[in-house]
Amino acid sequence: MLNQEFKIPAKLKTTSFALLGIGVLTLLAGLFFLLIKGDQFAQNRFWAVLMQNSIFFLLISLASVFILSATSLAQAGWIVSFRRIPEAIASIVWVLALIVGVLLLTIVWTDNTHVYSWLDPTFNPKNELNGLKNFFLSKPFFTFWTILTLALWSFFGMKLRQLSIKQDSEPKGSTKVYWLNFNYSAGFIFTFALTLASTIPWLWIMSIDSHWFSTMFSWYTFASSFVSGMSMIMLWVLYTKRHGYLDIVSTEHVHDLGKFMFAFSIFWTYLWFSQFMLIWYANIPEETVYFQIRFHGPYRIFYWLNIILNFVAPILILMPRPNKRNYFVVSLVAIIIILGHWIDFYQMIMPTVVGPDWKLGWFDAGIVCGFIGLIITLVSNKLTTAPIVPQNHPFLKETVIHIS
């Protein structure tokens, strides 16, 4: 029961390859019709859609590395029963990191991409106080910090899985690898705090609106990516369980994951609302310009969808205890949350890059399919390379008898 080998169901394999194929074809079509043949609007959309999706899917995969590190540091037992799933997602972070790296560096080092207005040589933050900002928003620093960050994320993602697999062949009761994993987790949390939880969302996303700033922005992005990352783990756990794997995962573990989805939806709302309310109340022109287009302008539908999908739906559906223990309800909410936060990333990036005439079309749909297909292919392949339950983890017994 404990040494189940995951075999990819044929249907999943076909679906993932089909999605991946759609994604690649859409990318090629987009490259031709939007970037080469298209007008300025189409070109901007090409870059913006690629940016939104690649960053979104990278960050929700990165959430797995974070939850692994956080639970390792907290010495939590409950997650061990399905630890291989976040591990598999963590170990593919490098692929998405590569895509994001190539894309962002292309955007920064190619002329006339019109994504980051600070690339314009005439750009100059008027204020004297912004001298450091000129350094922060410069091509060399952007390149250096992006490459360093992506390399570190990829390294920790692969390392955590490698250590966990190493634990399988250790003698019984040995805690050497366990403590090594603990130390690497601490290293990742430190990296994470200096990158995703502070500088990276400023650099990648917030700097699109070069003159606007919000110190809360990174936390808000983190909450967004974390709650959708937990939802993705939930979908994988339920999928593998449905196909007869992960016997030791019980309703109790699903309940705990559901609690994370519930709690961090509220946490996201807290940060999102704090950012909005302070700007709304202070009413300072250089801050409100950000919400002008999103709250009053053409993007207001996404503003309200944000509240409904990311706050109202999860809090009302997941509040009763029986709902968090119902596999159908939690998978439904997981899909709602992932969709909602995809829309959240959409309204972070589109208004400034694409302008007020937003459009959702075949290119968006195709690229989303491509990324979903890529993640399914890579993660399911990773899951086959090791037993789907950690064989020798010190907390194995604790996780089996876990009661939420």
Added chain:
Amino acid sequence: MSIKKFAVATYDDEAVLFPAVKKVRGAGYKIHDVFTPFAVHGLDEALGEKESDLHIAGFIYGLTGTATALGFMGWIFTTDWPQNFGGKPLFPLPAFIPIVFELTVLFSAVGMVLTFCYLNQIMPGVKKHIFNPRQTDDKFVMVIEVNDDTANDTMSFLKGTGAESTELQIAESEWWYGRFDKKEDYELQQQIA
């Protein structure tokens, strides 16, 4: 309210307690209560306790808090004493949200604490019978209500479940505020009977 007889079994370890609970319930005894020094996960299910309705009460208290905050502030700032703060609308919903949130939390927290106390019948000043003084330290105590006919039978059954010690006690079965029947009263009642 009334004084009753209880068979009290003391256990040394939760690993002994769980099978004992199972055995006792399987034999058809109705367990009055189990006292443990710490929260034992899964014991409520082993005892067959159904899920508490406390959280529904909490949800209603929360809604009351939300309604109170919105209604009160809305009434003050639109009807009773309208004032213009920095050109904001008279009913600035985003600015009210923090207070609405706080009152929701306050109402549900205070309400749930009081309801919890009522449901468990604990309150400052209420005296409860302590079946074993070490039930808050390191012993696990299972209590079964008995009468004169079933006492001996129950006691001998409890001895077979791995109990460290068993004894018969006479105690208050229910709670009410401020009064506590004494053992002497029970003896008096018995004599009259």
